[in-house]
Amino acid sequence: MARPWAVDIGLALLVQAAMTMPFVLPRDPRLPEATWAAYGLTTLTVLPLVWRRRAPLAVLAAILAASALYELALDGPGQPLPYTGLVIVYTIADLSPSRKRMGVLLLLPVVVAVSVWLNTRSAKELTFSLFVFGAAYAFGRLADTRRRANRVEAEQAAARERARIAREMHDILSHAVSLMIVQAEAGPVAVRTAPERAEAAFDAISGTGRDAMAQLRRMLGVLRETDDAPRAPQPDTAQLPGLLERVRSSGLDVAYEVTGTARPLPPDLAATVYRVAQEALTNTVKHAAARTATVRLAYGEDRLEMTVTDDGCGPTGGGGGHGLVGLRERAAAHGGSAVCGPGPGGRGFRVAVTLPLGAR
Template identity: 65%
Template structure:
């Protein structure tokens, strides 16, 4: 459509001499001359698809016009300028440069054949050079536009991939949180519920404590779940919105006490220069201890467990040990242990699992990097 419009505009321009009156001393403009003029314009329809051949066709048609008829001249060589512009804008480099040089070379005999004046020569060289320059400018601008559009598409693809990866990480994070909350609560409730009927017959006061523990554990799980669901509803409401329920180490004594109420004797010890931790690390340590104790309650058939937080100068070691039957030879299985390893790796640390001291029970050791300190303080509880 664009090329057709160009042809119509050029045809209108070259038709002007046939519209305006000619000098009475000259022969009238003939239909043959007008037909040959139109013949020089028609090749411009294919100027984008075959610019070099269009330029050669235009030059040949103009030469035929000059030799065959005595028609009116043109103020500007419109068809030649458009053809040269098209070559500069659309032809490959070797062909483009060769056609540009040949076109400028043709200007000299053409001017000599017409008026031979230096003024016409300079003018012709200027307009053809300008046409070639505008063609090169158009090609450069289009190449730049294509590069910008390609870059924008690549950035959009990259943004989409990053968004999908972020969504996958968020789903994994939520899955870990849900697993930790529900697994811990349900495990304790099952243990207490199984012990309840026995306690009712033998020690009613223990049965009442067991049912109280079930109720407390259930309420705590519901609070944490409601908090998490509230965060999910608030997601995207602004940079200040909380991203997750954040349990912290100050809740560790209550966690240990709840596990004790299930019948497992749990000790909690802290050594080294205890200090505040980053919020995410603080929450991760709580969840690691929670999951390790949940595994002990569910799988170990243990009677005792020990939680140790050992603060070093540049790291924190979290150890949870029990005296149960262990977890078999495949200690890398289970969503709980996988979640522990994922949490440790997310904070730049590592996790080891295996038999406890002297090959008895099971042990989870997690090391997390911390900022180094110079003071030391030992706290035991």
């Protein structure tokens, strides 16, 4: 993107080229002579545009002074349009605070009327001048409004992205740390009673930690936007068996059922299915004191229904914290819904997520 000062210099050169044309094009001998003095004074009305962003009101005053001097002291070629005045009025409408903008807007008709009186005293010129200056002011306000709208949209997009990253970080860390804690707590007991199980528990701890570190490195690499960042697709339904196997290593007996005609899902939807299962099972391991859990995927014609149930005591602390909120946000992002509450017959806990699918 070009730097502002380069844009302003380029704009000043463009305006200078436009204002040079009456001095170099063939002229009617009856018109005022195109002298170097007149051309130099014309250049002085253009030069302040280089500073139009930094001091727009001062630039406006300089342009008015140079233009008045040109009208009163020299009888040089006229211009088809007041280029410099239009540019600075646009700039003030776009960049200046409200009070300064309103002051210029109220002063503008007076300045235009005086300029027309000094030039042709024509009602036609007065009407045309008021129109073009009014249009320049309106375009400046439009540019400011559009820039503000883009800024708000960018801030909203950044907020959504922060929320998405927070959900991903929560799911990755919460799942991994919960399994590692469970395995670590079971390790000392297993060492005394079943050494072979202790070795498996430590293997599960290291495997879970390596998997979490790999996912975090990928996410941080994307945030840094470096070319050598490790790349990998988002998790999907094909990786659910591996997820369930890691959860089983914590001692929770997890069943996996699929009904209906399974079919490939869009990557973002498949990632949501994986993360929902991950978060629900993490809550079961952390809070439910459950022995068994079941993950069910039911494929319908136009929707996917996913349920995760356990036989534990359910989350404590008023609703499961940020994880269940994240589940609802993930489902809502796809136009779906998530319901969390007691399981069938009031036993255990149940997470039910409905996600719309495209027509088969």
